Amino acid sequence: MRELSAQLQPLWPLAAYFLAVLLLVLFILGVSHLLGERHRERATGEPFESGIVHIGDTHIRFSTPYFLMAILFVIFDLEAAFIYAYAISFRASGWTGYVEILVFILILLAALVYLWRLGGLDWGPKGQARKRLAPLQGHSRVLEGEAPPTRPNRE
Amino acid sequence: MTADALFSLLPLILLALTAVGLVLLIGFYRNLQLSFALAMGGLLLALVSLLPVAGVLPQQATPLLIMDSYALFFSGLTLVTALLLLPLCHEHWRRQTSLNDEFYLLFLLAVMGALVLVASNHFVSLFLGLELLSLPLVIMVGYPFKPGFTPSLEAAVKYLVLSGAASAMLLFGIALIYLHSGTLAFAPLEPGLIRLPGPQNPLLLTGLILALAGIAFKLSLVPFHFWTPDVYQGAPLPATALLATLAKGALFALLLRFYLLSEGYLIGPLVWALTLIAIASMLAGNLLALLQDNLKRLLAYSSIGHFGYLLVALLAVSQSLGTALAVEAVSYYLVAYLFSTLAAFAVLVRLSGEDREAETLEDCRGLFWRHPWLATTLTLAMLSLAGIPLTIGFVGKFYIFAAAVEESLWLVLLVVVIASGIGLFYYLRVILMMTHQDAGPESDEASAPHWSSHTVTGILVAATLWFGVYPAPLITLIRHLTLAVN
Numbered sequence: 001m002r003e004l005s006a007q008l009q010p011l012w013p014l015a016a017y018f019l020a021v022l023l024l025v026l027f028i029l030g031v032s033h034l035l036g037e038r039h040r041e042r043a044t045g046e047p048f049e050s051g052i053v054h055i056g057d058t059h060i061r062f063s064t065p066y067f068l069m070a071i072l073f074v075i076f077d078l079e080a081a082f083i084y085a086y087a088i089s090f091r092a093s094g095w096t097g098y099v100e101i102l103v104f105i106l107i108l109l110a111a112l113v114y115l116w117r118l119g120g121l122d123w124g125p126k127g128q129a130r131k132r133l134a135p136l137q138g139h140s141r142v143l144e145g146e147a148p149p150t151r152p153n154r155e
Numbered sequence: 156m157t158a159d160a161l162f163s164l165l166p167l168i169l170l171a172l173t174a175v176g177l178v179l180l181i182g183f184y185r186n187l188q189l190s191f192a193l194a195m196g197g198l199l200l201a202l203v204s205l206l207p208v209a210g211v212l213p214q215q216a217t218p219l220l221i222m223d224s225y226a227l228f229f230s231g232l233t234l235v236t237a238l239l240l241l242p243l244c245h246e247h248w249r250r251q252t253s254l255n256d257e258f259y260l261l262f263l264l265a266v267m268g269a270l271v272l273v274a275s276n277h278f279v280s281l282f283l284g285l286e287l288l289s290l291p292l293v294i295m296v297g298y299p300f301k302p303g304f305t306p307s308l309e310a311a312v313k314y315l316v317l318s319g320a321a322s323a324m325l326l327f328g329i330a331l332i333y334l335h336s337g338t339l340a341f342a343p344l345e346p347g348l349i350r351l352p353g354p355q356n357p358l359l360l361t362g363l364i365l366a367l368a369g370i371a372f373k374l375s376l377v378p379f380h381f382w383t384p385d386v387y388q389g390a391p392l393p394a395t396a397l398l399a400t401l402a403k404g405a406l407f408a409l410l411l412r413f414y415l416l417s418e419g420y421l422i423g424p425l426v427w428a429l430t431l432i433a434i435a436s437m438l439a440g441n442l443l444a445l446l447q448d449n450l451k452r453l454l455a456y457s458s459i460g461h462f463g464y465l466l467v468a469l470l471a472v473s474q475s476l477g478t479a480l481a482v483e484a485v486s487y488y489l490v491a492y493l494f495s496t497l498a499a500f501a502v503l504v505r506l507s508g509e510d511r512e513a514e515t516l517e518d519c520r521g522l523f524w525r526h527p528w529l530a531t532t533l534t535l536a537m538l539s540l541a542g543i544p545l546t547i548g549f550v551g552k553f554y555i556f557a558a559a560v561e562e563s564l565w566l567v568l569l570v571v572v573i574a575s576g577i578g579l580f581y582y583l584r585v586i587l588m589m590t591h592q593d594a595g596p597e598s599d600e601a602s603a604p605h606w607s608s609h610t611v612t613g614i615l616v617a618a619t620l621w622f623g624v625y626p627a628p629l630i631t632l633i634r635h636l637t638l639a640v641n
Contacts, residue, residue, distance in 0.1 A: 110175050117182035 173197025229273035242607035269405035310389025325369025331362025436463030491551030
């Protein structure tokens with residue numbers, strides 16, 4: 001028993017510190033509760049986003065094509081590994097190595113262009129980019145359940 | 156690597172450039188006709204480039220690839236097969252409404268894999284070529300992409316899983332062979348001045364048998380043949396044709412080179428394993444083909460049998476009598492098999508409609524009365540596969556006989572005779588079906604065939620007949636080119 005208390009002896013400043021923190025937080029919360037002013041204006045309930053009025057609600061559905069992402073990751077990650085191996089022997093392999101890695105990267109680039117042209121890089125539901133929400137001005141009434149206005153189509 | 160060695164890889168480089176160009180073309184402007192033209196152009200250029208390459212041979216281009224006249228001959232054969240096959244693919248895909256340009260891209264990649272295989276004298280390039288050949292094939296077997304279940308999807312999954320298992324076996328075998336010999340290059344496996352058949356290193360034998368199993372799977376030789384009929388039946392016709400001709404031909408050329416360079420004929424158990432596989436393939440392939448009424452399955456079993464015959468020629472390699480006759484026999488038989496099989500597939504492609512493929516025997520009923528020209532082509536193909544005189548198949552089979560007699564392989568020869576007799580029956584059954592006078596199904600040619608597939612059919616018929624009647628030029632060519640393999 002005595003040994004245990006002897007072991008705990010050096011730890012008492014930590015416990016005191018913890019207690020002090022707890023008291024300070026309770027004190028700040030209690031004082032601001034007692035002294036703070038209360039009011040209910042139109043925009044009081046809306047979350048504060050650095051002065052920008054928020055748009056839409058938080059339940060946005062992102063399309064994540066995991067299969068596609070996994071495939072693309074594997075392809076390009078593997079090839080990045082090859083380029084790392086080249087980077088180590090950059091000086092040793094000289095101009096021949098440079099030309100070879102250039103050919104390698106150009107073929108990769110062709111594959112990337114192909115993916116881009118086929119729409120392999122356009123993730124998300126089709127046409128979502130066009131229907132982007134417009135930033136709201138003033139009181140939005142979004143919280144009361146109104147649909148946010150959308151940006152007019154550019155085309 | 157010297158400039159000459161780099162130059163000797165010109166066919167491969169040209170094909171790679173074409174493939175990259177095709178990727179960009181499909182990305183920016185998707186047009187089936189244009190993609191076809193580009194792929195044909197690339198293959199033609201690669202074939203023509205073999206002429207200047209022939210001047211700098213032989214070249215060891217990097218430790219992995221050797222361009223000697225043996226590789227030159229089989230590169231030429233691969234490219235000619237590809238050039239004959241591609242118009243048939245186009246004939247098939249241009250009737251479909253789905254987007255199929257990528258098929259040509261995969262086709263080019265598979266041909267590149269075949270070219271790597273025939274020029275490989277190193278286990279690394281063997282594996283590289285084999286994967287470059289079989290991975291595009293998996294996707295091609297899965298064509299066309301449709302929502303929901305398709306037979307081709309089932310075939311593709313089967314092929315993917317089994318082919319992966321076979322590759323794993325092959326790799327394990329290669330690792331064990333490396334453990335024994337200490338090099339990945341093809342080299343004699345039994346070092347020493349006096350090489351006598353005797354007690355062998357068990358690890359080496361295990362490695363050899365595992366590697367043989369992996370290769371036998373890809374060649375669909377008998378204990379490893381179960382995937383063949385299902386995949387042949389499920390895959391679209393162009394993919395089946397590619398699987399049956401180009402893929403197997405290139406791999407067999409590689410097997411022959413490995414057998415010669417590693418002096419496998421000195422290793423008794425390996426020869427025994429090959430003998431058993433050959434006998435089983437000839438018998439099982441031909442017997443099971445009797446039961447089929449689907450032409451694709453029939454051709455699948457027939458190809459199993461034919462690769463059994465080819466193994467007989469491989470067995471005829473021996474230390475005492477030299478390798479010349481066996482190499483000649485394999486080369487000629489491969490040419491015969493490729494041309495005859497291609498002719499059969501050409502007819503099937505031409506008979507297929509937009510939504511269904513002509514694949515059953517019933518589709519051939521009365522073909523002589525509906526399409527005499529196509530029926531004649533199919534008849535020639537069947538006669539050539541059966542080995543009837545005046546066709547290229549007869550000369551090929553004659554070579555196999557000659558090689559086996561030279562080496563006194565009497566047991567194997569007896570099986571060849573029996574299997575050929577059985578084979579005659581089902582090949583002739585197809586011809587008989589075509590002569591039935593009652594009208595067959597009305598699934599005629601959906602649209603007028605493309606001129607290129609006309610040309611290909613014509614070339615195949617002419618070659619089958621010409622090299623059957625007058626084989627001397629081809630024999631001279633083969634003799635001239637394939638002697639360099641040792």
